[in-house]
Amino acid sequence: xxxxxxxxxxxxxxxxxxxxxxxxxxxxxxxxxxxxxxxxxxxxxxxxxxxxxxxxxxxxxxxxxxxxxxxxxxxxxxxxxxxxxxxxxxxxxxxxxxxxxxxxxxxxxxx
Amino acid sequence: xxxxxxxxxxxxxxxxxxxxxxxxxxxxxxxxxxxxxxxxxxxxxxxxxxxxxxxxxxxxxxxxxxxxxxxxxxxxxxxxxxxxxxxxxxxxxxxxxxxxxxxxxxxxxxxxxxxxxxxxxxxxxxxxxxxxxxxxxxxxxxxxxxxxxxxxxxxxxxxxxxxxxxxxxxxxxxxxxxxxxxxxxxxxxxxxxxxxxxxxxxxxxxxxxxxxxxxxxxxxxxxxxxxxxxxxxxxxxxxxxxxxxxxxxxxxxxxxxxxxxxxxxxxxxxxxxxxxxxxxxxxxxxxxxxxxxxxxxxxxxxxxxxxxxxxxxxxxxxxxxxxxxxxxxxxxxxxxxxxxxxxxxxxxxxxxxxxxxxxxxxxxxxxxxxxxxxxxxxxxxxxxxxxxxxxxxxxxxxxxxxxxxxxxxxxxxx
Numbered sequence: 001x002x003x004x005x006x007x008x009x010x011x012x013x014x015x016x017x018x019x020x021x022x023x024x025x026x027x028x029x030x031x032x033x034x035x036x037x038x039x040x041x042x043x044x045x046x047x048x049x050x051x052x053x054x055x056x057x058x059x060x061x062x063x064x065x066x067x068x069x070x071x072x073x074x075x076x077x078x079x080x081x082x083x084x085x086x087x088x089x090x091x092x093x094x095x096x097x098x099x100x101x102x103x104x105x106x107x108x109x110x111x
Numbered sequence: 112x113x114x115x116x117x118x119x120x121x122x123x124x125x126x127x128x129x130x131x132x133x134x135x136x137x138x139x140x141x142x143x144x145x146x147x148x149x150x151x152x153x154x155x156x157x158x159x160x161x162x163x164x165x166x167x168x169x170x171x172x173x174x175x176x177x178x179x180x181x182x183x184x185x186x187x188x189x190x191x192x193x194x195x196x197x198x199x200x201x202x203x204x205x206x207x208x209x210x211x212x213x214x215x216x217x218x219x220x221x222x223x224x225x226x227x228x229x230x231x232x233x234x235x236x237x238x239x240x241x242x243x244x245x246x247x248x249x250x251x252x253x254x255x256x257x258x259x260x261x262x263x264x265x266x267x268x269x270x271x272x273x274x275x276x277x278x279x280x281x282x283x284x285x286x287x288x289x290x291x292x293x294x295x296x297x298x299x300x301x302x303x304x305x306x307x308x309x310x311x312x313x314x315x316x317x318x319x320x321x322x323x324x325x326x327x328x329x330x331x332x333x334x335x336x337x338x339x340x341x342x343x344x345x346x347x348x349x350x351x352x353x354x355x356x357x358x359x360x361x362x363x364x365x366x367x368x369x370x371x372x373x374x375x376x377x378x379x380x381x382x383x384x385x386x387x388x389x390x391x392x393x394x395x396x397x398x399x400x401x402x403x404x405x406x407x408x409x410x411x412x413x414x415x416x417x418x419x420x421x422x423x424x425x426x427x428x429x430x431x432x433x434x435x436x437x438x439x440x441x442x443x444x445x446x447x448x449x450x451x452x453x454x455x456x457x458x459x460x461x462x463x464x465x466x467x468x469x470x471x472x473x474x475x476x477x478x479x480x481x482x483x484x485x486x487x488x489x490x491x492x493x494x495x496x497x498x499x500x501x502x503x504x505x506x507x508x509x510x511x512x513x514x515x516x517x518x519x520x521x522x523x524x525x
Contacts, residue, residue: 057262059160107176
């Protein structure tokens with residue numbers, strides 16, 4: 001989430017409940033650790049095939065984080081897509097991917 | 112040869128160069144020429160489709176192309192001329208720059224100031240001398256990244272990544288996401304070469320084993336790579352006879368970056384053997400007056416965010432130089448002391464505030480960063496070679512530094 005990379009120790013009670021968090025440098029770090037422990041989320045970035053542009057691939061990203069365990073399924077959807085130029089940065093390439101409430105958007109213009 | 116004039120010529124339109132151009136423009140410079148050999152600006156960022164950019168600079172988590180777009184969208188100003196598909200082929204001793212492209216041929220530019228922002232190159236398999244055959248299927252990680260993300264080719268299916276630098280880890284993830292099997296990442300040192308978040312999000316997330324203190328000792332394969340022999344290394348870094356083989360058809364090398372300074376050597380500029388870039392002061396000015404440098408051409412940066420911040424400093428300083436307004440109060444060498452591989456900039460001129468960047472030689476915990484006369488005294492929990500340390504000096508500290516015989520900074524256990 002940030003390049004500082006502080007080392008955090010998490011103690012849990014064996015039933016999946018966090019009992020202690022030590023070592024984070026900021027409050028965001030604590031939230032991140034809780035999420036990582038219970039429900040890790042990731043931004044997915046990839047490329048889709050594009051026709052009619054100077055380059056062959058359009059870089060894309062999910063507009064928000066998605067559950068880590070959905071990365072593979074999302075990749076399968078993204079690999080099916082082919083788009084045509086022109087594309088504008090932030091164009092929605094896949095709306096609401098896998099019903100996760102997150103779009104796959106273009107990260108650059110391509111004319 | 113066509114001859115043109117420029118107030119400032121910037122060589123390289125990556126993040127550092129673009130940031131320099133925009134800053135110099137903001138300061139009122141009328142004739143800024145920025146050149147790049149690629150068909151579009153943005154430098155290496157256009158192929159860095161992953162996120163993690165802009166966290167420091169914009170407090171946002173952006174992909175490389177999005178970060179580049181922030182600058183590209185502002186380049187269309189009348190005082191900035193962008194020449195693409197254009198290479199600088201020579202920096203002459205009398206301060207001219209020879210550039211070349213297909214439309215204009217060779218052009219001689221006479222600038223008032225030069226900003227070098229050429230970025231860096233990747234170290235290759237040949238440079239790390241790995242014995243074995245020389246089959247196809249061996250790429251540096253950045254080349255594989257270009258093939259995948261711009262050209263649309265899969266470099267291979269069964270992969271071993273040599274070196275745990277950031278680019279190698281990023282590509283381990285990228286190739287896995289597109290259906291390749293990454294069997295291992297090897298690292299000769301006992302700690303990872305890149306950012307911790309990449310170890311987690313690129314390797315751990317995908318169960319890709321990271322073999323620390325291991326090296327590839329042989330590459331096999333006739334026309335195409337067929338496998339590698341990996342050996343555990345001893346404390347001195349020499350291979351032991353604890354070896355194992357991995358069958359693979361692709362090797363990605365992520366064994367370090369080297370600042371691109373072929374042009375700098377022509378002037379010649381004094382280069383630091385440790386950073387690989389020119390010696391610089393806090394204006395990012397080199398040993399030659401009026402020649403500045405920033406980004407990875409100056410020293411290898413961890414993040415594009417820093418490259419841009421350096422670009423702004425160089426752009427501002429070059430603009431001041433053009434206006435005869437660049438002055439220095441003193442010239443104090445910054446000596447990299449205890450446990451530091453280097454500290455930049457190499458000289459302080461009294462400008463405040465100034466940010467020093469440094470790298471430790473080994474990972475350490477519970478340290479303090481201190482300097483001569485304790486002018487700097489900062490506690491830090493963890494320091495690693497892969498994560499550059501920043502120390503910002505203010506006016507008060509610089510006033511004290513001015514009076515010293517030598518300014519030495521180092522990292523010691525608390």
